[in-house]
Amino acid sequence: MKLFLQSWNALYFLVFLLSLWLISRKFYKSSTIKLPPGSHGLPLVGESLSLFWGSPLDFLSTRRKRFFCDFHFDLALTNCGGVFWSNLLGSPTIVATTVESAKFFLSCADCGPSGLFARLLGPKSVNEVIGSEHALYRRIILGMMVPETLKCHVQMIDILAQETLESWGSKKTVSVMEETVKFSYCTVIGLVCQKLLPSTPEMIDLMRDIQTIENGVLQFPIDLPFSPYRKALQARARLHRFLDGLINERRAELAANGETHKDALDEFITHKDDKVGFLSNQQVEDNLMTMLFGGHHTTALALVWLIKHLNENPQAFKEVEEEQRRILLGKRSTKYSLTWDDTKQMPATLRAVHESLRLSNVAGVVTRKITKDISYKGYTLPKDWMIHVYMPPIHLDDSIYPNAAKFNPSRFEVPAKTGTFIPFGYGDRICPGRALSQLEQMIFMHRLITKYRWEPVNPNSKTNYWPTPSVKDGYLVHAMSIYVQQIGHAFVLLHSRTRSIPGAHRLQKLTAPLHEPGMATSIVTLSARSSIIPPKRWKTSPGVTISCQ
The missing domain is CATH 1.10.630.10 (Cytochrome P450)
Incomplete structure (x- = not known):
């Protein structure tokens, strides 16, 4: 059985190499036209492995610095329109990394569906038709x-x-x-x-x-x-x-x-x-x-x-x-x-x-396919080439979002400028379900934050970047309940906190008592899994805090 599987693996590899060789021949046929700066990478496999094995932002940043010159980076980036070419996923590809280029390609009538998902989603999918x-x-x-x-x-x-x-x-x-x-x-x-x-x-x-x-x-x-x-x-x-x-x-x-x-x-x-x-x-x-x-x-x-x-x-x-x-x-x-x-x-x-979507880039690339030769910044972009519009270089750009690596929701108190916040895409093909996704997240967070506190099992868990950014361990947490009980017209929050739960001592900073003027507010700290059962009714006076340690 082991030999059988090894034979199939060898066959996959040979078919893979043959396919890439045929693609690379098509790739080089257009070498006489003026293309943006770029590189085909390794023979046959192109630069796909470099993209898969690390952070997409690192991959893109390295190539932008290489092609647009460190000293005159901003000027070169502007002159080139923020694009370069590569060989990714077996196809010659134009890579877009700036607000200007993203807006152009995601609004261009001559950049249609990529066809990458047609066999799996279906040819009549809204993503595949025009x-x-x-x-x-x-x-x-x-x-x-x-x-x-x-x-x-x-x-x-x-x-x-x-x-x-x-x-x-x-x-x-x-x-x-x-x-x-x-x-x-x-x-x-x-x-x-x-x-x-x-x-x-x-x-x-x-x-x-x-x-x-x-x-x-x-x-x-x-x-x-x-x-x-x-x-x-x-x-x-x-x-x-x-x-x-x-x-x-x-x-x-x-x-x-x-x-x-x-x-x-x-x-x-x-x-x-x-x-x-x-x-x-x-x-x-x-x-x-x-x-x-x-x-x-x-x-x-x-x-x-x-x-x-x-x-x-x-x-x-x-x-x-x-x-x-x-x-x-x-x-x-x-x-x-x-x-x-x-x-x-x-x-x-x-x-x-919004801030979490900007930082995480869960759908970090939008793909298109050029349906006929188009011109951009003096370059000719050939028909049938792929377009990859990457969001991380835009969402994590310090010139657009100061201190961009920091989680700071207050930056969205002022609406983002057009084209600078595109987690759902841009143009006529922007994700139609974006309002539903945001609604789901807000409702889930209300129920989570009013019922639990949590601490990660592995605070330093790494990030997997392919095919989408995700926490390597699925974000394992210890969750501790907050019991909520009604007393008259007020509520009592019964926070769980115990040293028997790993990491629970770190939750003290998150368990501030509920306090509203004129309201009866009480805090009772109990273990989420202890033998202590929250009583059915607590008698209290306004402003009194009861603490059961």
Whole structure:
């Protein structure tokens, strides 16, 4: 068996080299035209390995300094438009690293879909089509993301956040990545089809298939047995059968009794265009697949980084905590539901979301493909070359964001200038789900910050940069409960703090007592997993603080 696998690995390598050799021949055919500065890197493999094995920002910074000259860097960068060429992921590629170049390529009519995801997401995905067809699908999706529609989903998202967080206090350690993936997956499932129950075995298998596709998306597209790309294609075939059956079932329900649901499946099936009529099964399926794929992983990653950044920055944490505490105090019961109006009272939380997106760059590159020769800054960029627009050089530029490496949400008290904050892309193809992603993060943070305090198991855990920036251990934490109890018209926060929980002594700085003028406020410190049970009722007077150590 071992020899068999070694033979397949050797075959993969030979096919890989042959493919890159053919690509490199096409790459050098355009050597007579004026290109931006750049380098093909190693024979055949180009510079892909350098990109994969380190931080994308380090890779880009090294090449920008090499091509644009250290002494006259700013002038050269401006004159060259902030672009260079390379050989990445098996394709000749124009790399854009500045605000000016990003705005140009992401708005250029001659830079279309890259086609990298067509086989996995489907040829009729909103990400893969152009012109009026793209406008049609985008219009349908955006219709689900307007405030009037998102209002209807706040309660569902709130319930899912509470269900996800319910068990944190009873666990020895919590993998934040696993929990946020579960939360965002359940959310997007509810948006796609209300009748689907995320906890069923069928839906768990569906989530595994989506994760398999994610693992294959940024792999070399080698369709051979046992390769990640082949596994992704097989998962996509299973999803095709599932989604096709789901679409047919919903069409039958509509035909039989006119039963409708407020979900994406209904929106796509019932939409009738003046020119094309109703959408086909493939059109519906490919766009549902795109929503499932894009609607949960990046949001889950963004939440992990937000939770991590807030934990590491006490001042930012305090601002968000005080904001969420005010919302909690406005409720008349501990068993409350968040509303759309509540989410509009979270400006500090939204600033923290934006700052975390800027620093983490969870979707750090946008790809396009040149559909015909175009000119840029005196250079000719050939048809069929790829465009990679990288966000880290923009988001981490000290000239745009002073002290850019520091987590400082207050910088978003003033809206960012056009093109300087692009975590969801830019132009006509900007991510249509950005409002939903931000809403999910704000609701989750309200429930987390009013119920728990946490400390990382590995404070110095490293970052994996490929295929997307993530905390290497999934951000393992010790979570400690804050019990909330109502006394009359006031609340008592029962903070858990005990030396029996590793790292708990470091939480003292985060357990400031709740204090509002005229309110009865009390603090009782208890272990999240001790034998002490919070009493059903505490009698207290305004201003009295009870401390049980």
